[in-house]
Amino acid sequence: KTVVFDPHGWMLKTVRFEKPLSEWRAQLETANSYASKLEALRALGALGGGMSRGEAEAALGQALRTEPAYSLRKVAAQALGALATDAALEELKKGLGDRDSRVRSAAFESLKAFPKHHDLIPVLRLALEQDGSAKARAAAATALGAFRDDAAAVSPLLVRALSQKSYRDTIASAAILALADLGAPQTFEQAARASRYGAPQGLRGSAMLALAKHAARQKDPKVKEDARHILEGYLDDPVYRVRRDVYAAFAELKDRDAIPALERSARNEVDNEQRGNAEEALRATREAKVES
DSSP states (O other): OOOOSSTTOOSOOOOOOOOOHHHHHHHHHHOOSHHHHHHHHHHHHTTTSTGGGOHHHHHHHHHHHHOSSHHHHHHHHHHHHHHOOHHHHHHHHTTTTOSSHHHHHHHHHHGGGOTTOTTHHHHHHHHHHHOSOHHHHHHHHHHHTTOGGGHHHHHHHHHHHTTOOOGGGHHHHHHHHHHHHHTOTTHHHHHHHHTSTTSOHHHHHHHHHHHHHHHHTOSOHHHHHHHHHHHHTTTTOSOHHHHHHHHHHHHHHOOGGGHHHHHHHHHHOOSHHHHHHHHHHHHHHHTSOOOO
């Protein structure tokens, strides 16, 4: 038995309701309202796995397999990823074939919490190449970006995924960002190419961000300098979305040598929102530590 506060979620509130794992599990299994089940799923995902007994994992796995609402199964998959235990992985695997692509996407992306499990790479490769949903393929690409110890095996999969066509370039965008997360040496060349004028519109912004992420992590200052020069060339891009994305990339790059160009861009921006984006990039860049 347990007490459920505002079981239907009708109240506008901020509340911290601490209960033992057994009560959250009971709430998940017996609640007859969506809000109560959602609360229980999120709580179980934050509890740390029920110590060695795997109680939270078992409850979340049951929800992942049996809840009628796809959105609750999706949250269950995300909660299992947050637990990141071996027991959670075993339960999560059972959701990889869910009939709803939104649940599969959550399950695939949650596998990024298990980068030491090399046996997951073939599973993610199959999803990246054959799943019928572009979002599920993109989620698999995102997860592959966490397998840094297997970068040599994973990076060719992501490079090939860059050529996959999808709505708004969802798959290619996820693949280029995953390459940056992976720390793959191909990232700079691929991101620089994908950010150019004439590249798919949906991909350019992700490529700029990937370029910045990659360069920011490199010890060679020449890599950051080259990335800065490439990105500065897009500060006056006529496409609104591209300018928004290039400011986000500069905020990630944090190269203080970019301050003059960003200041000029902020002064020249005629759009208030874009001016705010430029100023945010400037703030992040000015706050960056000076490299010795």
